[in-house]
Amino acid sequence: MLSRKQFSGWQRIHVEGLIITCLIGIREQELLQPQRIQVDIELVRREPDSPTNDNYGRVICYQAVVEKVRAMTSDSSIKLVETLAERIADACYADYPDLTSLNVKIGKPDIFTDVSMVRVELERIFNKEVS
Numbered sequence: 001m002l003s004r005k006q007f008s009g010w011q012r013i014h015v016e017g018l019i020i021t022c023l024i025g026i027r028e029q030e031l032l033q034p035q036r037i038q039v040d041i042e043l044v045r046r047e048p049d050s051p052t053n054d055n056y057g058r059v060i061c062y063q064a065v066v067e068k069v070r071a072m073t074s075d076s077s078i079k080l081v082e083t084l085a086e087r088i089a090d091a092c093y094a095d096y097p098d099l100t101s102l103n104v105k106i107g108k109p110d111i112f113t114d115v116s117m118v119r120v121e122l123e124r125i126f127n128k129e130v131s
Helices: 028-032 062-073 081-095
Strands: 010-022 035-046 099-108 118-125
Touching: 010 062, 035 062, 035 081, 062 081, 081 099, 081 118
Parallel strands: none
Antiparallel strands: 010 035, 035 099, 099 118
């Protein structure tokens, strides 16, 4: 078995296809009738120096990420998907400051009848010293 000092690895946590129905948008119709949005999140960090050994406290909890996104979308004061993406990114980094990068995509699959999805994508790369 390789020693952790012999390689540099990455952990990528994906939340894909989270469908939430909420009030979001700036058009009158969007403010009156809830619509579906799709949220995709990728969280990246360096692999820990020592194995996780089934220690739940040493991993990124995807359940907590999903629950936080659901709570954010229940706040109908957010009008823009860009704002929602920023808040999701901020919350993920606050909860997991060892992230090296993250990507948040938010799409509206039902906004146009002749378009399968419109989507905004936010990517953040955090400059961290490599030890």
